[in-house]
Amino acid sequence: MTTTLSFPVPSAVGSLDQYIQSVNRIPLLTEKEESDLAHSFRDDGDLDAARKLVMSHLRLVVAIARGYLGYGLPHADLIQEGNVGLMKAVKRFDPTRGVRLVSFAIHWIKAEIHEYIVRNWRLVKIATTKAQRKLFFNLRGMKHDSATLQGDEVLAVAKQLGVKPEEVREMETRLSGHDVALDAGPDDDEERFAPIAYLADPHAEPSEVLAEQQLARLQDRGLHDALASLDERSRAIVSRRWLSEGDAATLHELAAEYGVSAERIRQIEAKAMQKMRTQLAAFA
Template identity: 30%
Template sequence: MVKNDINNHQKDDSIESEYNEEKSSEEALTPTIDVAKMYLREIGHSPLLTAKEEVDLSRKAQKGDAKARRKMIESNLRLVVNIAKHYFNSGMDFLDLIEEGNLGLMRAVEKFDPELGFRFSTYATRWIRQMIERAIMNQGRTVRLPVHVAQELQSYRKLARELAKTLDRQPTTNDLTKFVNKSADEIQRVMSLDNNTVSIDAPLFGDDNNASFADFMADDSNIDPVQQIQDDAVICLVDQWLSKLGDLPREVIARRFGLCGYEKSTLKEISKAVKVNCEKVRQIQNFGLRKLRNIVSNSGISREVVG
């Protein structure tokens, strides 16, 4: 009886200890969450730019107009947040992800050429992602490796995962040599540089969804240049088509289907964002889709090209 009381008391202490640890953890996270909410509220006051405003401001920014540059940055901060959300479980603090993304946004403002004919968000998205992914590689790893080595390591692991599906076994380095211009020894040397090789492919979410840290790393060394050019061309085409819809239909379609840096949203979420009732949003969406079909049809480009 006494033994049971002691065990129950120890169990209660353990539960209380776990509760206190969990409470402390929540309290530690609260400042970060509060700051993030404040930041999101603050940037929500900056309206999205029209295509004409982007061109005008970009031209001024290129001539050294600091006010125009600041306006372009402030009006696209929500784009950074939307992109950063995709890397939320990468091991970096969310505000750090946003900060890195903002650096990419600033770089995009400097490099953007408004005469190319596509929207700024299309161009900026690549810079934002690049800066975030490089930061994850540099800061998010338990073992520090040069960026180019981390990219090469990631490309081998990605290839190994794909081969495992077709071979029904774990591929050897000799298997990998058939697909990359490297010897088995060179591949093994790179893969052995990671002293904690399990961690890079371990699930990030603690469940069975198979998402790993490697999935969030840039894979520039394994990109087919021809495919990359085709992808860029399609993105530019879609952006050009959307720009013909008008600002509100463009935003509704972009939000609905996760284009231009937006996340896929429900009609209710879009209604709240654009301050129009759900039925009106649905009508705008249907109007936009009908117009897009006509635009695509008149362009002479086949569905297979767009994918």
């Protein structure tokens, strides 16, 4: 039987600080309450029990997400991805194993945040395999400053992480590298050449230029038609998230604007993107 508990629901509107204050007011579960709710969800499919398990651990996601702010990604999006991991943990949690949900959920929350960071931290992906991702996150944590690792330090890190020294050096090079703009910035000296000026263009032949321009027009029309196939709210969400010339709107900002949860905005966005992909594939 489900334990009777009262949970203040985090507001769908307001700032991120207000959301964090709301989740911190949600009471923690005792071991028995957690066990009763987990059994109700696993044995009886009680979705309300699953909701209470998720709600009582939202503060854990906030705490974990705060540790990844150094990657320059929005705190709200890190929390949202961590919440997805928390829901996956609740779905897979087995209360008969004698382990508290908090210990089980940490892995799933970090896994979703790690995946999000690797997808979005740089345009040129720095970690594509499971081993590289492990090295990426561990190396950042083991380096205490921005100085380059010396020979003995490289060997020590490689031994501790169980990888080759050359893999440590390669990942350190990727981590210390900076994105370089190909085009000159608005404040650059007119006499300076941006990197793009040194690149030869193999497609400068007039017929190829015209063909590329025609293809671009067709692609623009396809994107326009795909956007037009969406309802007004979905079109606005996709445009604000992916097609904005300025800073992209976060899930929580859109949630506040439409008066729904950030998870609902994520669902609408995913459904709209899938519909657009199908539309563009048919157009192509």
